[in-house]
Amino acid sequence: MxxxxxxxxxxxxxxxxxxxxxxxxxxxxxxxxxxxxxxxxxxxxxxxxxxxxxxxxxxxxxxxxxxxxxxxxxxxxxxxxxxxxxxxxxxxxxxxxxxxxxxxxxMQVKLRQGQLIEASKIRPLIFQRHRQFRDAVQNIPVRVVDSIAAIIGDLDTDQRHKIRTLVSTECRRVLEDLAKNPILEPPAVDSAPAAAG
Structure with missing residues (x-):
C-alpha cells in the first residue's frame, strides 16, 4: 500500500x-x-x-x-x-x-518440573561417583592377581608382581584416557553476577 x-x-x-x-x-x-x-x-x-x-x-x-x-x-x-x-x-x-x-x-519452569538440574547441585555428586569409580578401578589389580594365580597355578612373588604391574598399567591407561575426555566440561568463568529471580 x-x-x-x-x-x-x-x-x-x-x-x-x-x-x-x-x-x-x-x-x-x-x-x-x-x-x-x-x-x-x-x-x-x-x-x-x-x-x-x-x-x-x-x-x-x-x-x-x-x-x-x-x-x-x-x-x-x-x-x-x-x-x-x-x-x-x-x-x-x-x-x-x-x-x-x-x-x-x-528454564525456571523446567527446573521446577524436574526436567533440569542445577549444575551446582549435581557437580559434587558426579565428582563423588568418578572418585568411587577411579578407586574401584585402581583396586582391580590387587583383587584379581590371586584369582589369576589360582587359575594358572603356582606363581612366585616375582610373577605375581609382573601380573599386578601389567593390570595396573592398563587400568591407569584407561583412567588417563577418561580424564583427558571428561563427560562434563568445567564451567566457563562468568564475570557477570547471576540473575536473581
Missing part, C-alpha cells in the same frame, strides 16, 4: 498518524525501518509490520553518538548498521531482552 492508503488504514483502525504527511514523516525518519520501502517515485508499505514498528518506535527513540562524543536523540530507530560502531537500536535491544526473559522463565 502507498502512503495515502496506509494513512487511511490507520484512520480506519483509530490509530494516530492518519495523514499521508504523517506516514511520510514516519517512513523518512526511520520509524518504519523495515516495513516502508521507497519504490520508484512512491512508497510501498506493509501495513501489518508497519503498525508494529510504529507502536514500538514512537516509544523508543534511539541515542546517536556524535563524532565529538556527545549523545543526540534520533527520531526513530535506525538499523544497527546505520549507527556508528554497530550500536544496536532500542527496538532490537528490547526484543533481545524480552527473548532472554522468556528463555529464563522457560
Amino acid at each position: 502507498n502512503l495515502r492508503e496506509y494513512a487511511q488504514h490507520r484512520k480506519d483502525r483509530g490509530l494516530a498518524g492518519t495523514t499521508h504527511v504523517a506516514v511520510y514523516y514516519a517512513a523518512t525518519k526511520g520509524r518504519l525501518p523495515t516495513s516502508a520501502k521507497k519504490v520508484g517515485g512512491g512508497w510501498e508499505i506493509d501495513a501489518e509490520i508497519a503498525d508494529q514498528e510504529w507502536e514500538l518506535n514512537k516509544r523508543n527513540p534511539v541515542m546517536r553518538v556524535s563524532a565529538a562524543g556527545g549523545m543526540t536523540m534520533v527520531e526513530g530507530p535506525k538499523l544497527a548498521a546505520d549507527l556508528p560502531g554497530g550500536i544496536p537500536n532500542l527496538v532490537r535491544a528490547e526484543s533481545e531482552k524480552r527473548r532472554a526473559e522468556a528463555d529464563l522463565k522457560i
